[in-house]
Amino acid sequence: MKTDGHIHSPYCPHGSDDSFDQYIDAAISLGYQEISFTEHAPLPANFIDPTPDKDSGMNPNFLDPYISDLQKLKVKYKDKIKINIGLEVDYIIHFESETTKFLNKYGQFLDDSILSVHFLQHEGNYYCLDFSTQEFARIISIFGDIDKVYTSYFETIKQSILSDLGPYKPKRIGHMTLVHKFQKKYPCTADFSTDIKQILDLIHDKNMTLDYNGAGINKQFCLEPYPSEWIVKEAAKRKIPLIYGSDAHISRDLNQGYSELVPTITLSAPTSLK
Template sequence: MLTQIELNKIDRKTWSGHNHTEFCPHGSGENTELYIQKAIAAGFKTYSITEHFPLPPAFYKAVDPDGSRHAIYTAAMSLQELPNYFRKMQFLKQKYQQQIRILVGFEFDYFAQFRDWTAEQLRYYQQQIDDGILSVHFLPTKAGLRAVDESAVDFKTGVLNEFGSPLNVAKAYLTTIKQAIDWDIPYKPNRYGHLMLYRKWRNSFSSQTIWHDRSTVLQMQEILEEILKTGGFLDCNCAGLFRLTQTELSPTSDWLFKAQVKGIPLVFGADAHQVASVAQGYNTYLESKYYFGKKAKLTYATKTKLK
């Protein structure tokens, strides 16, 4: 895993930090080489491959039996596929090294009950991993783990049914994110993925639906403070801009700006699961100057003057 110092040296204006591959069971299945060629054409100079790391074997016994089978069994590749994954990604890293810097890594899922297992995987594979993201896709319920991002129907019958309201889902999700940030172990990824994934289905609800209040604002403030204190990065996840159910960044633009003001580095995240999505949202990322590191407080007016 690259060190914090090494990651900070990467030009974030031309770094694509969140991308999937043919090894993703819920992706398009297209050859990863096509993703890389698309990234080169889009002008990226650094490209992080962050496939979903295999889930703990115990995960499959800890899920809600009424949850989406698709969400459970297509969440990540299997452990048996890791040798082929490393072999293929290292081959591409070498093949394209004169055109683009490829960082081989993973998007890891955070589960409080499986932290020991995940810590052991990070330790075991750390020499083969350049970069990583730590994310939350599942929340614990009384019946077992349920996906947040599978479908609006699964969201409503699962986590919404458990927590009672979108606002309470938000609180539970942000609590889990804070746990992931506070988790202090060697080799842990220090970039945090789509902090507001729970809003993926917001347009499926009434415009009067409450998704945030003073409590969630305080949670987000604490999250940003802890990321800043630990020298972490934020995934500026642009995939939601193009979902009719979401139509926004994750985290939302106001929180991305607050993160910048604090000096938290933002890394462009297409969260590409198909070749066509490799540069999705990149123009927004550039136009909003999210790649700038902020060492002093700015206003929206001064921000627009930056080159």
């Protein structure tokens, strides 16, 4: 069964104008039987988006129409493909309470969801680690060196897994090596294998799953899925379910990275574990 558990939409403020139907028709033509739309959830009201374009999360006024549109599309395409209503929720240190309240309100309408780390905290300020090479270089300078950026990222991932975000907390960790997005331009020579194995142990212990994200393949300075092959094999050893996600922000990017996945790995469907 071919599935994609991580797709964006026309409601993405930094995506494309491609319609839901364009994504769905492309998925059907590629042989997908189940897909999850996981748009970036609105950021907490009191959180100031640190990106230059201020476009990291969905406009909160669009959330109800997003859900309503997908409810109709689930019915429209029910004989051709299974469509899940989902969100990609940001884990932001010190905003756990706001995130929990949001999930308590909207979680009942979701079939699927992802918990991701895009923002790192340092000395009271927040930084978006995947915005651009220039911004990543600035973050390295602010943190002191690239090792400290990696340390902060993996520690934040650990906190996201351990956080109590209520009964609707997403069960899937998004692109757990997103910090590798610019690795070819800003390589990190420190060994974080122990941290990564600890993260996998926590994911296993908390009965969570992993987003096996193909988007990194098409990133100029990454050129590998999130996570990379050795991590995927470690996850498989722990019997952690891996759900392929294209992370497509435009319909033509559906299926990206799929051919680069570890061929011996058995993929799970987004909602098969509920």
